[in-house]
Amino acid sequence: MEISPSGTVRSHCVGTTAVVYASDYLNKLTGEKIERECRRQLSAGCRALVIDFAETQLVNSIGISILLGIIDIAEKNNAQVVFADVNNQTVELFQMLGLTRHVVLAKDEAEALSNLTGFDSTPVIY
């Protein structure tokens, strides 16, 4: 586990997958830190991003916009994005706004990683 250069975003790598942990409230401040960390991981060669929402209670509009930005960057880098451990309320929000059309939802980090196993050679189809 490492702390990102931005200071407060926890992340770690499993092969070419980066796991980035979102904080309890995903707003501008925390969202931008996550976005910077995702950019850093992608430019370091990661081919998949798992964003772990286990601690996240609430995502506001700015958080949504920033998550869409992360999806955009990932797509441009041919990387997969998985949202793990998202609470029910946030899942409903993501579904309503259409984010789930662009990412995979996983029960937790372990499920996300197992789904991505072998991604290095053969991308997993969800």
Add this chain to the structure above:
Amino acid sequence: MEPSTQKLIHTFGALADLGQEVASAGDFSEMVRTSMHLLLGTLALRRGAVTECYEQGDLGCVAVWGLDEGLLKQFTLRKDERSEFLNSEWSTFLVDDGRCSFLKRYGALLAKEEIELVVPMIVRDELTGFVLLGRKASGEAFSEDDFETIRAMVRHIGVGIHTHRLIEQVAQRAEENRRLYDELRAIYRDTVRAFAAAIDIKDKYTQGHSERVGRYSEIIAQEMGWSEEEVEGIQIAGYLHDVGKLVVDRNIINAPYHIDAKQSSELNRHPAAGYEILLPINHPYADIPLMAKYHHERLDGRGYPDGLVDEQIPIGAKIVCLADSFDAMTTDRPYRRRRSFEDVVRDLRQNSGTQFDPKVVVAFAGAILKEVTGQAKERRIVKMLGKGYLDGVQVPLLLEDLIAELDGRKISAVSG
């Protein structure tokens, strides 16, 4: 929760945040960027930008998300296109809108960048800029509710940008006014100094006297903790304190002997005459005429022109009085050589409380002491006194004694 209810809550939350953001006094670019994110996140739009329109027709990118910033630099807005937006009954435009000349030119380019909507920001009949919006992450088309939300949020952002421009204009004007005011003050100071030099030319033995009185007064006021503006004011008063001498016969001023009673009476007109000269002038500092009028008043009531006593004499006049007397004692006059520093200090001691205000004497002595002991950054008084004047004099000892005695007198006067 019903999706429609959830959407309403999500939108209301964003509107509340947007209102707060637009009203905040923080960084402008940050405000626009946050506002743009709030708009994009409300409808889950994948890309967007907020641009400003300038007078010359250029467009400036204030915030951008998911787009190449360079794209917008290619765009210009023609006068007829601006008028078209201002006069249009439509508040949102699809990029392929054939009614809009601007989009006829740039619509295809915007569509290539996956922009779907162009929303002009019009505030008080002025085209502030545009908000460009990409497609929804859901892939759905914009609904009428979406358009309502977009219009409301874009209005907010437009008002924020417009307000920022107004604040910028006000700040710019305030800065211009401040600069003009500073220039005027500098011109005023230079004019006064030139005038002071002209006053001194009349008296061939006291050239530079007014300039030195101004400087000594400035130093005393600084030592007494006056504000910068008050210090500037007293300096001016020092420069102009003898302006009334312009109406006194040159032969009396330049008499190389002690003048008689009649001549003395003529010379003593100069403070009141100075007041009359200075009164009609609108000085940028307070009480300049009064400081000139009362710089020969004494605490014991034996001064002129009005025979005022202690508290009746303005503090500024007391400062100019000491500065004037000190310079008179420390410079050569037609009928005598300048006095030694020991003699000057003796005079200050003897006349404190009768001619001079002890507080002012203590401040002046303190300022000289700081210079000779190296505590002051500059040796302004020592420089004005000239080379060699203080050589061989136990200046610190003399001044410390003087200060201790006058402070003691103050204490006993309070306790008595």
